[in-house]
Amino acid sequence: MIILFQIIFAIFTLYAMINVWQKSKQGFLGKKGKFFWVCFWFVAMLVVIWPNSVQKIADYLGIGRGSDLVVYSSIVIIFFVLFKLNIKIEGLKKDFTKIVRSESLKD
Amino acid sequence: MFIAIVPAWNEEKKIREVAEGLSNIVDEVVVVDDNSKDNTFFEAEKAGAKVLSHKINLGQGAALETGHEYARKIGADYVLHFDGDGQFCIEDILLALNYLKENNLDILLGSRFLDDRTNIPFIKKYFIFPVSKIINKFFTGLKLSDVHNGFRILNKNALNKIKIRQNKMAHATEIVSQIKKHKLNYDEFPVKVIYYETGQGVLGGIKIIKDLFLSKFY
Numbered sequence: 001m002i003i004l005f006q007i008i009f010a011i012f013t014l015y016a017m018i019n020v021w022q023k024s025k026q027g028f029l030g031k032k033g034k035f036f037w038v039c040f041w042f043v044a045m046l047v048v049i050w051p052n053s054v055q056k057i058a059d060y061l062g063i064g065r066g067s068d069l070v071v072y073s074s075i076v077i078i079f080f081v082l083f084k085l086n087i088k089i090e091g092l093k094k095d096f097t098k099i100v101r102s103e104s105l106k107d
Numbered sequence: 108m109f110i111a112i113v114p115a116w117n118e119e120k121k122i123r124e125v126a127e128g129l130s131n132i133v134d135e136v137v138v139v140d141d142n143s144k145d146n147t148f149f150e151a152e153k154a155g156a157k158v159l160s161h162k163i164n165l166g167q168g169a170a171l172e173t174g175h176e177y178a179r180k181i182g183a184d185y186v187l188h189f190d191g192d193g194q195f196c197i198e199d200i201l202l203a204l205n206y207l208k209e210n211n212l213d214i215l216l217g218s219r220f221l222d223d224r225t226n227i228p229f230i231k232k233y234f235i236f237p238v239s240k241i242i243n244k245f246f247t248g249l250k251l252s253d254v255h256n257g258f259r260i261l262n263k264n265a266l267n268k269i270k271i272r273q274n275k276m277a278h279a280t281e282i283v284s285q286i287k288k289h290k291l292n293y294d295e296f297p298v299k300v301i302y303y304e305t306g307q308g309v310l311g312g313i314k315i316i317k318d319l320f321l322s323k324f325y
Contacts, residue, residue: 086321097165097274101173104139104159105180 006048013045040077109204110135110183112174113156114167115191119145125189126154128197133187137177139170147191167257168278172271179266186266188259192303195258199298203260206296213265213291216251216283217258221297228302246319247284251295255279258298265291276311277318 017038024034047054047070054066063069111133115122122138129136138151142164151158159173171188178186185204189195199217207215219225227236236254243254259282261269268289273281286293 090321093274094272096163097169100161100163100165101169101176104161104173105176 009048010045013041013048016041108135108181108183109133109185109187110137110178110181111187111189112171112178113138113151113189113191114141114170114174115139115143115147115151116141116164116167116170117143117145117147118191119143119147119150121193122147122191123150123154125191125193126151126156129187129189129200130155132197132200135181135183137174138191139173141165141167141170166275166278168271168276168281169274171278175266175269175271183266184263186261188257188261190257194301194303196299196301199258199296200260203258203296203298206294207260207262210294211292212294213262214269214282214286214293215260216253216293216295217256217298218251218253218295219256219298219300220252221295222299224297224299226302227300242316242319243280243283246280248287249283251283253295254283256298256300265289273318275314275318277315280315280319 020029020034020037020041023029024031029037051066054069058064058066058069061069063072109132111129113122113125113129113136115138118125126136126138136154136156138147138156138158140148140151140158140160142161148158148160157177159177161170161173175186185207187200187204189200195217203215203217206212219227239254240251244250255276257279265286268291269282269285271278271281285291
């Protein structure tokens with residue numbers, strides 16, 4: 001039986017996928033990024049609607065419960081995204097430092 | 108050619124006096140105005156300094172590197188780092204430059220602990236500096252008596268090798284680690300520091316550690 005949480009989460013993932021589509025159309029996301037995020041939200045929706053589907057993978061990996069697998073994977077993904085964001089921010093800092101510096105050195 | 112690089116941020120009260128004093132000692136005074144909100148830019152110009160202006164506030168490390176780029180561009184032989192708030196004494200400069208030349212050093216680092224001319228605030232002397240020394244040794248591998256002193260003289264070799272990437276206050280530790288990395292000849296030299304404000308407190312120190320830690324990942 002589908003519980004209320006599953007319905008809400010499924011609607012949210014649909015909203016997230018539409019958002020990914022729009023951002024890609026506006027040019028904020030490349031092809032790879034669009035593919036990754038659509039797959040990510042699609043898998044998230046499947047897992048929420050059929051929670052037992054991850055149980056088999058969890059058993060194979062030696063993790064007790066399917067929900068534990070979801071939690072562990074989420075933590076890894078969140079840290080990876082944070083790392084990528086930090087790299088991006090550092091890159092931006094370097095870029096604007098270069099621009100500000102070259103402006104100040106113009107005669 | 109000997110030039111002085113003075114990073115300045117909201118130093119309208121002191122910058123003119125500092126720049127005028129320096130102009131009697133060095134060939135060119137370069138004030139890097141780090142997007143001051145006051146009249147630092149005009150005060151420095153009135154003193155006859157070459158003023159480089161950042162359109163965005165980047166931090167002291169970035170201001171010094173902007174000065175370095177200018178110094179490399181004009182082919183400076185020696186570069187002095189000198190704070191814009193008037194905490195250093197003009198009289199120390201020529202003595203330090205002569206010491207650097209006589210001892211064939213690439214870089215000379217000012218130290219307030221090598222003589223008793225500086226009246227160091229209690230918290231800095233007995234808490235902040237001892238902890239800073241340990242952290243500096245951890246990040247740079249070099250043991251110095253004064254880890255965050257803004258008075259430095261670099262020769263051409265050091266100027267070409269040291270590239271400051273830390274925009275904010277962690278540049279002081281970064282410079283020391285680059286001294287080790289490039290195997291530069293260095294020494295410390297006694298300078299007097301006059302305290303108008305306490306300067307960086309514990310929070311400033313924590314920010315520096317955070318910047319140094321994060322820089323290990325990029």
